[in-house]
Amino acid sequence: MVLTALSLVALLLPGALAQPSPDVQRRIAQAIANSANVTSPDYTAFVNPFIGTDNFGDVCPGASIPFGMVKFSTDLTGYAPAGYVTDPTQKIRGLSPLHDSGTGSSLGTYGNFEIMPLLCPGGFDRCTTSLLARERFRKNNTDEASPGYFAQTMDNEIKMEATSTRRAGLERFTFPKGSKPYFVLDLANDLPNSFAGGQLNIDPQNGRITISGSYGSSFGPTSFNYRAFACYDLLNGNQQLDEYGVWTADIHGLDAKGLGLTQLNYTRNLIGDHYQSGALFSYKGTPSTITIRVGISFISTDQACSNAETEVGSSSFEDIMNQSKALWNEKLSKIELDIANTPPNVTEMLYSSLYRSFLTPNNATGEAQGQFLGTSSFYFDSLYCSWDTFRTFYPLMTLHSPVEYSQILDSYIDAFRKRGWMPECRANNLPGWTQGGSSADNIASQFAINYHNEAQRLGIDLNELYSALLADGDVNPPEWNIEGREVNVYKQFGFVPFAVLDTGSTGRQTREGSRTLEYAFEDFGIRQVAKLLGHSDDEERYLNRSLFYRNVWDPSVVSDGFKGFMQKRFSNGTFAFTDPANCSPNDKNESRSCSLQGDNVNGFYESSSWEYSWYAPHDTAHLIELMGGNETFLDRLDHFFDKGYYLAGNEPSFQTPIGYHYANQPARSVDRVRQVVFQNFGITPAGLPGNDDQAAMATLLIFHLLGIYPVPSTSQYLILSPFTPKYTIHNSFLGTSTTVTVQGFDANSVKETIPRGAAAYVKSVSINGKVTSGRCHFDFYDAFRLGGNISIEVTANKSSVNNCGEGAGAIPESLSTGGFATLR
Numbered sequence: 001m002v003l004t005a006l007s008l009v010a011l012l013l014p015g016a017l018a019q020p021s022p023d024v025q026r027r028i029a030q031a032i033a034n035s036a037n038v039t040s041p042d043y044t045a046f047v048n049p050f051i052g053t054d055n056f057g058d059v060c061p062g063a064s065i066p067f068g069m070v071k072f073s074t075d076l077t078g079y080a081p082a083g084y085v086t087d088p089t090q091k092i093r094g095l096s097p098l099h100d101s102g103t104g105s106s107l108g109t110y111g112n113f114e115i116m117p118l119l120c121p122g123g124f125d126r127c128t129t130s131l132l133a134r135e136r137f138r139k140n141n142t143d144e145a146s147p148g149y150f151a152q153t154m155d156n157e158i159k160m161e162a163t164s165t166r167r168a169g170l171e172r173f174t175f176p177k178g179s180k181p182y183f184v185l186d187l188a189n190d191l192p193n194s195f196a197g198g199q200l201n202i203d204p205q206n207g208r209i210t211i212s213g214s215y216g217s218s219f220g221p222t223s224f225n226y227r228a229f230a231c232y233d234l235l236n237g238n239q240q241l242d243e244y245g246v247w248t249a250d251i252h253g254l255d256a257k258g259l260g261l262t263q264l265n266y267t268r269n270l271i272g273d274h275y276q277s278g279a280l281f282s283y284k285g286t287p288s289t290i291t292i293r294v295g296i297s298f299i300s301t302d303q304a305c306s307n308a309e310t311e312v313g314s315s316s317f318e319d320i321m322n323q324s325k326a327l328w329n330e331k332l333s334k335i336e337l338d339i340a341n342t343p344p345n346v347t348e349m350l351y352s353s354l355y356r357s358f359l360t361p362n363n364a365t366g367e368a369q370g371q372f373l374g375t376s377s378f379y380f381d382s383l384y385c386s387w388d389t390f391r392t393f394y395p396l397m398t399l400h401s402p403v404e405y406s407q408i409l410d411s412y413i414d415a416f417r418k419r420g421w422m423p424e425c426r427a428n429n430l431p432g433w434t435q436g437g438s439s440a441d442n443i444a445s446q447f448a449i450n451y452h453n454e455a456q457r458l459g460i461d462l463n464e465l466y467s468a469l470l471a472d473g474d475v476n477p478p479e480w481n482i483e484g485r486e487v488n489v490y491k492q493f494g495f496v497p498f499a500v501l502d503t504g505s506t507g508r509q510t511r512e513g514s515r516t517l518e519y520a521f522e523d524f525g526i527r528q529v530a531k532l533l534g535h536s537d538d539e540e541r542y543l544n545r546s547l548f549y550r551n552v553w554d555p556s557v558v559s560d561g562f563k564g565f566m567q568k569r570f571s572n573g574t575f576a577f578t579d580p581a582n583c584s585p586n587d588k589n590e591s592r593s594c595s596l597q598g599d600n601v602n603g604f605y606e607s608s609s610w611e612y613s614w615y616a617p618h619d620t621a622h623l624i625e626l627m628g629g630n631e632t633f634l635d636r637l638d639h640f641f642d643k644g645y646y647l648a649g650n651e652p653s654f655q656t657p658i659g660y661h662y663a664n665q666p667a668r669s670v671d672r673v674r675q676v677v678f679q680n681f682g683i684t685p686a687g688l689p690g691n692d693d694q695a696a697m698a699t700l701l702i703f704h705l706l707g708i709y710p711v712p713s714t715s716q717y718l719i720l721s722p723f724t725p726k727y728t729i730h731n732s733f734l735g736t737s738t739t740v741t742v743q744g745f746d747a748n749s750v751k752e753t754i755p756r757g758a759a760a761y762v763k764s765v766s767i768n769g770k771v772t773s774g775r776c777h778f779d780f781y782d783a784f785r786l787g788g789n790i791s792i793e794v795t796a797n798k799s800s801v802n803n804c805g806e807g808a809g810a811i812p813e814s815l816s817t818g819g820f821a822t823l824r
């Protein structure tokens with residue numbers, strides 16, 4: 001059925017499904033169909049790495065292991081921050097080992113050490129080495145990828161394949177019959193054009209090229225540089241090097257080659273042009289395939305070579321692929337679905353999303369540089385940004401991967417040790433731009449609240465974690481654009497004031513509305529840990545600060561007939577009016593700045609006031625009062641969605657579809673989440689509503705499909721309606737397995753609009769035989785912490801169950817109604 005539908009679409013819309021190879025979807029559909037009754041299926045067969053490689057999803061479909069530092073993918077022209085995009089009008093520049101996935105920096109990230117196989121019929125001197133001369137179209141509809149494997153064929157029939165370990169990998173090139181293999185290897189090019197000097201050395205005897213260079217941040221101050229190192233081993237089996245040398249080029253006519261030369265050594269280019277330079281080499285004879293081993297390091301070329309030697313050694317391409325696949329299966333099996341009874345594209349979306357939730361951040365343990373050089377902690381890079389990931393990424397990890405969570409958290413805390421604050425947006429081993437303040441506070445408190453009993457065993461010292469929280473919450477850094485918060489004025493005024501004299505620190509004075517809202521929720525996270533550890537003074541203080549969100553509520557602003565909106569505010573207390581629709585999808589002004597720009601005077605980060613005015617996840621009950629009561633709140637929610645203010649791809653909106661729970665109408669949240677999923681997610685490359693944001697979007701989708709939603713920095717999960725009749729989440733650290741079964745599941749309810757008569761609305765919930773108090777939420781400590789069975793009974797009779805149930809505590813918790821009074 002799925003195949004027929006797809007072929008039909010392909011006939012109707014030529015080009016719409018141009019990439020990747022149709023084999024990818026065909027293979028996945030087949031694997032899902034064949035796995036119906038298999039007990040431990042090959043989960044990698046359900047993963048479509050191309051979801052999110054179009055429509056600005058910025059997903060890297062490259063070959064990686066879980067949390068791999070290396071991700072091999074091709075780099076394409078045009079807007080392609082992750083290297084690869086499906087757009088067939090873009091050209092390939094080469095294959096490279098370093099990428100991030102799901103980050104939207106405008107210039108892109110990594111792409112260093114690119115290699116490009118060439119046919120040079122005119123010989124060495126006539127090879128097309130420059131970026132412009134060597135770029136080529138792909139052979140359309142042939143791109144291939146699966147966990148641990150990536151392949152692309154160019155229109156000259158050269159095929160490039162890659163597979164990887166954590167810090168190394170193998171590249172395999174297949175050339176057309178009878179051709180002599182040539183290769184360009186880049187020293188100076190990377191996606192953001194940020195080369196700041198470096199060296200390349202060719203050792204022809206040993207067939208080894210080493211590269212070291214300095215490059216710039218993809219999402220942070222351009223004054224910072226990081227260093228990266230590569231080791232390319234060109235000999236493998238019978239492969240014999242022929243010509244070798246170096247080249248340099250520019251776009252104005254320079255196109256020089258130095259046959260036999262073995263060194264390049266460049267300083268930073270101060271005039272601002274981009275160097276184009278690297279190695280050029282060929283192989284003897286006309287071998288059809290060439291395999292090249294690549295090692296990467298952030299420490300030295302020696303370490304890059306030893307990473308290749310220890311992680312790949314003499315293993316074959318298939319060996320490495322198999323190892324990688326086994327690592328992926330271990331991760332993907334943490335969630336088991338009842339595949340036979342789950343709609344096939346739900347299975348595909350679930351496992352593809354789960355795959356991406358293990359793709360980042362990058363495990364660069366043992367490769368830390370700068371202030372972190374030689375650290376004894378774990379070290380993870382590409383933590384951009386915590387503002388994106390704290391909402392769903394870490395709460396999902398809470399369910400199945402506390403060990404990995406604790407390792408990443410250790411890396412956050414290590415930044416507190418070495419820099420004084422936890423990172424918000426570490427990218428390319430450098431501090432990146434802060435977005436909503438110090439969202440690491442919610443990542444750290446989420447861990448503490450759910451794993452304080454096991455923290456020590458997981459290598460986390462709760463007292464040190466607490467010190468890190470207090471540093472973020474209380475100590476104003478000199479430059480709060482790269483870490484920490486503008487807390488001095490926030491504490492003084494009770495909100496982040498617009499246009500304030502701030503003599504102790506620097507930072508861009510924008511986004512005062514959204515920064516106040518995020519700071520307040522970060523403070524709630526600190527309040528939780530203060531309470532947990534019995535620091536009652538701090539608990540009071542941070543509880544008070546967590547209510548500062550109220551200080552930016554301007555009750556007088558009206559938009560579309562709804563009264564009261566979050567607004568930025570001057571230090572004298574006067575509100576600075578911003579039209580709540582500004583920077584929303586309904587804003588017709590295309591030239592307005594809405595992001596990090598200095599002229600973003602809107603008061604909100606990548607959002608409108610319409611969107612951010614829902615944001616007080618720890619105190620929604622009071623927000624309802626501010627908005628004028630339950631009925632107005634519900635009407636306003638409907639209006640927000642129906643009039644198009646909602647942005648599925650924007651993190652501050654993540655929890656909004658479930659807002660109905662807080663006004664005691666959970667069935668409407670179920671309807672809304674079905675609509676959100678069907679209107680914004682799918683199994684095609686365009687199947688994400690925008691940037692994946694390092695799997696923030698992937699983990700949001702997983703929660704929606706599983707029918708639960710986390711309240712960060714708490715142990716509370718809101719209950720929705722699963723898109724699958726049964727799933728099991730394994731937590732090997734706790735030694736628990738939790739099976740969620742939907743009693744009365746109707747596959748016909750898995751639709752954008754739940755058809756009349758299809759059971760999907762939650763009637764009752766029981767955990768290990770005990771009925772929960774209410775149908776709107778349960779607690780980690782009663783459910784996943786213990787393992788066992790959760791039964792969710794659904795009904796088609798919506799009106800009969802459109803409330804959270806009887807009794808105090810049925811509605812999800814809010815501070816102002818006595819919620820979060822006890823911790824587990």
Ligand SMILES: *[C@@H]1O[C@H](CO)[C@@H](O)[C@H](O)[C@H]1NC(C)=O
Binds near residue numbers: 033034036037340
């Ligand atoms: C799976 O098993 C069920 C019964 O246990 C059977 O009805 C169904 O046909 C099987 N499906 C496949 C694909 O084998």
Ligand SMILES: *[C@@H]1O[C@H](CO)[C@@H](O)[C@H](O)[C@H]1NC(C)=O
Binds near residue numbers: 088089137138140155
């Ligand atoms: C691939 O498709 C694109 C867009 O239709 C086209 O511009 C390009 O020429 C095609 N490439 C080849 C090799 O046919």
Ligand SMILES: *[C@@H]1O[C@H](CO)[C@@H](O)[C@H](O)[C@H]1NC(C)=O
Binds near residue numbers: 199265266267
């Ligand atoms: C590269 O050149 C710099 C001077 O620009 C010099 O200090 C350095 O030793 C050279 N490195 C190599 C490996 O030749």
Ligand SMILES: *[C@@H]1O[C@H](CO)[C@@H](O)[C@H](O)[C@H]1NC(C)=O
Binds near residue numbers: 316318319322
């Ligand atoms: C890789 O794994 C497959 C399936 O498990 C197996 O058939 C094949 O022999 C393995 N290849 C290598 C090189 O280990």
Ligand SMILES: *[C@@H]1O[C@H](CO)[C@@H](O)[C@H](O)[C@H]1NC(C)=O
Binds near residue numbers: 067366
């Ligand atoms: C990260 O790498 C280190 C060193 O190999 C390893 O001990 C650790 O388990 C890895 N963690 C994750 C989450 O990949």
Ligand SMILES: *[C@@H]1O[C@H](CO)[C@@H](O)[C@H](O)[C@H]1NC(C)=O
Binds near residue numbers: 544
């Ligand atoms: C917070 O504390 C201040 C005094 O320290 C008090 O004036 C204010 O009312 C408190 N705010 C809340 C929301 O409790």
Ligand SMILES: *[C@@H]1O[C@H](CO)[C@@H](O)[C@H](O)[C@H]1NC(C)=O
Binds near residue numbers: 570572573574
């Ligand atoms: C507060 O400051 C703003 C900006 O300087 C000004 O426009 C406004 O009139 C002031 N409000 C009061 C009450 O002084």
Ligand SMILES: *[C@@H]1O[C@H](CO)[C@@H](O)[C@H](O)[C@H]1NC(C)=O
Binds near residue numbers: 589590591592593
């Ligand atoms: C659009 O926004 C820009 C930047 O804020 C502003 O300068 C311009 O006046 C606005 N245009 C309209 C028509 O409102």
Ligand SMILES: *[C@@H]1O[C@H](CO)[C@@H](O)[C@H](O)[C@H]1NC(C)=O
Binds near residue numbers: 625628630663664
């Ligand atoms: C909203 O409804 C709930 C449940 O009926 C009730 O407890 C609460 O007081 C209402 N809130 C307001 C602001 O009316």
Ligand SMILES: *[C@@H]1O[C@H](CO)[C@@H](O)[C@H](O)[C@H]1NC(C)=O
Binds near residue numbers: 345346678681
């Ligand atoms: C799943 O596939 C079915 C059948 O092709 C389609 O109708 C439905 O819209 C898809 N659902 C999602 C969420 O993509």
Ligand SMILES: *[C@@H]1O[C@H](CO)[C@@H](O)[C@H](O)[C@H]1NC(C)=O
Binds near residue numbers: 768769787788
């Ligand atoms: C969960 O349900 C299964 C099957 O009904 C049963 O065997 C098992 O004992 C139950 N586990 C718990 C903890 O209740």
Ligand SMILES: *[C@@H]1O[C@H](CO)[C@@H](O)[C@H](O)[C@H]1NC(C)=O
Binds near residue numbers: 797799
């Ligand atoms: C739905 O439930 C309500 C209240 O429990 C009941 O009055 C009504 O008859 C039910 N509707 C149907 C179609 O069963």
